[in-house]
Amino acid sequence: MKSVVVIGGGPAGYPAALKAASLGAKVTLIEKDKLGGVCLNCGCIPSKSFLDGAHRFQTAFSAAALCTTDGLQHAQALFNTRDFSQLKTRQRAATQKLAQGISFLLKKAQVTVMNATACFIDEHTLSVSTAEGEKTISFDGAIIATGSTAFYPAPLDTLRGQIYDNSNFFTMENLPKSMAVIGGGVIGCEMADFLQAFGVEVHLIELQPRLLPQEDENISRVLTQQFTKRGIHLHMGTSVTGAVKTQDGIELTLSDGEKLQVPHVLAAIGRTVDTSELHLERIGVEAARKGVQVNPQTLQLKPHIYAAGDVTGLLQLAHAATRQGEVAASNLCGVPAVYHNERVPRAIYTTPEIASIGLSRTQAQTQGIEIKAHKSFFLANGRAVAQTQTDGYVEWLSDAKTGQLIGACSVGTNATELIHIAAVALEAGLTVAQLREVIFAHPTFAETWGDALK
Numbered sequence: 001m002k003s004v005v006v007i008g009g010g011p012a013g014y015p016a017a018l019k020a021a022s023l024g025a026k027v028t029l030i031e032k033d034k035l036g037g038v039c040l041n042c043g044c045i046p047s048k049s050f051l052d053g054a055h056r057f058q059t060a061f062s063a064a065a066l067c068t069t070d071g072l073q074h075a076q077a078l079f080n081t082r083d084f085s086q087l088k089t090r091q092r093a094a095t096q097k098l099a100q101g102i103s104f105l106l107k108k109a110q111v112t113v114m115n116a117t118a119c120f121i122d123e124h125t126l127s128v129s130t131a132e133g134e135k136t137i138s139f140d141g142a143i144i145a146t147g148s149t150a151f152y153p154a155p156l157d158t159l160r161g162q163i164y165d166n167s168n169f170f171t172m173e174n175l176p177k178s179m180a181v182i183g184g185g186v187i188g189c190e191m192a193d194f195l196q197a198f199g200v201e202v203h204l205i206e207l208q209p210r211l212l213p214q215e216d217e218n219i220s221r222v223l224t225q226q227f228t229k230r231g232i233h234l235h236m237g238t239s240v241t242g243a244v245k246t247q248d249g250i251e252l253t254l255s256d257g258e259k260l261q262v263p264h265v266l267a268a269i270g271r272t273v274d275t276s277e278l279h280l281e282r283i284g285v286e287a288a289r290k291g292v293q294v295n296p297q298t299l300q301l302k303p304h305i306y307a308a309g310d311v312t313g314l315l316q317l318a319h320a321a322t323r324q325g326e327v328a329a330s331n332l333c334g335v336p337a338v339y340h341n342e343r344v345p346r347a348i349y350t351t352p353e354i355a356s357i358g359l360s361r362t363q364a365q366t367q368g369i370e371i372k373a374h375k376s377f378f379l380a381n382g383r384a385v386a387q388t389q390t391d392g393y394v395e396w397l398s399d400a401k402t403g404q405l406i407g408a409c410s411v412g413t414n415a416t417e418l419i420h421i422a423a424v425a426l427e428a429g430l431t432v433a434q435l436r437e438v439i440f441a442h443p444t445f446a447e448t449w450g451d452a453l454k
């Protein structure tokens with residue numbers, strides 16, 4: 001493959017560009033906004049920076065238990081001095097530093113980066129709109145990595161620009177006294193967690209009867225208990241049927257008839273794929289809100305055109321996007337590679353942290369697999385007890401007939417790190433018997449994985 005164009009410089013696009021360059025292609029990366037995409041600029045990194053800031057105060061409160069009777073007052077006094085602008089400064093610095101890293105890598109790999117909006121003219125030509133005007137670029141191969149944007153169903157669509165979504169949430173001036181978060185999926189739960197921990201009264205509204213509807217019910221139950229304990233107002237099985245701007249903010253009408261008056265609303269209802277500006281019809285590809293139809297293993301759309309990341313709708317996670325980008329570039333450049341959607345770990349950075357990989361109980365049951373669950377609680381783990389962090393558990397799912405590990409989840413301290421032990425085990429195709437041979441250091445949270453199999 002001589003010349004490759006990559007459209008979009010997010011977690012799918014820039015690794016795709018680096019991979020194609022490493023395989024000898026002459027690569028042009030076209031990004032209309034900022035390198036790093038949603039993840040770096042208004043997704044993963046800003047949200048984790050915010051969440052960590054809030055969790056540091058929770059740690060200060062937990063340290064009060066080790067102090068004299070004044071400890072709680074000191075922790076409260078510290079909390080009262082929290083400064084949202086400091087949190088934003090820290091987040092911007094992190095984003096800037098990581099963006100510099102991406103630019104450095106692309107430069108080193110001799111990838112040409114264009115700040116422009118691209119669209120197809122035909123199967124071998126792009127039109128790019130830059131600050132200096134329109135240009136055309138011809139290519140031998142292309143990778144579409146244009147990502148996704150926040151989804152606004154009715155009646156919220158009329159308030160676009162007047163309420164928050166991920167594109168403007170991290171630049172908000174001040175934190176309000178209260179906020180309604182619409183959507184109890186990963187983004188909604190993480191942001192509700194941050195807001196509550198930073199002192200905002202939160203109403204979390206979810207259409208499904210439970211939080212994190214994609215995860216197993218046990219996981220939803222743990223998070224629901226924690227959020228309820230922390231005073232987050234949960235409106236489960238509830239939809240927003242009306243939304244109007246008022247003098248004091250927004251009035252939401254909920255499906256149970258309740259009227260909710262809040263100063264601000266965050267829309268976290270899901271993501272949508274909008275490829276309209278790419279003119280996919282000119283290359284004979286159908287656009288769809290849920291993503292363009294690629295081969296889910298090779299990421300191929302047409303013999304010389306691939307897609308990667310959120311735009312494929314396979315799994316809207318940054319590391320899935322990166323792997324897809326690399327696999328797409330590899331295949332495009334003639335080095336066969338395969339993407340496995342089922343081997344992508346899913347991490348949720350709430351308190352408690354939640355992570356999972358492979359099949360869930362429900363998915364396994366739907367596929368007719370007879371499962372065996374192997375669960376161990378942190379309550380019985382030496383390190384967790386020593387550190388008084390006993391909330392949570394790990395769980396393996398195995399095929400009851402073969403003993404093959406098919407899924408895992410972890411909930412509690414370090415869950416988003418611990419899940420990678422399961423990721424390695426699943427990738428290696430280990431069975432319960434093989435994993436029992438692994439020696440875990442004591443005392444660690446990780447040894448709970450071993451305890452679960454005893």
Ligand SMILES: Cc1cc2nc3c(=O)[nH]c(=O)nc-3n(C[C@H](O)[C@H](O)[C@H](O)COP(=O)(O)OP(=O)(O)OC[C@H]3O[C@@H](n4cnc5c(N)ncnc54)[C@H](O)[C@@H]3O)c2cc1C
Pocket residue numbers: 007008009010011012013030031032033034035036037038039040042043044045047048116117118119145146147148166187277278308309310311315316317318319320321
């Ligand atoms: C609040 C929030 C928190 C998140 N947290 C996590 C997390 O903790 N972990 C995780 O794994 N995932 C997380 N995600 C999801 C993650 O951000 C996305 O899965 C990831 O960014 C997808 O990468 P991408 O490259 O496919 O698309 P994007 O990151 O959306 O990048 C696509 C890029 O293409 C550019 N583009 C679009 N159209 C054109 C065009 N016509 N011409 C030129 N350029 C174009 C866009 O400007 C954009 O920069 C989060 C998302 C949100 C919203």
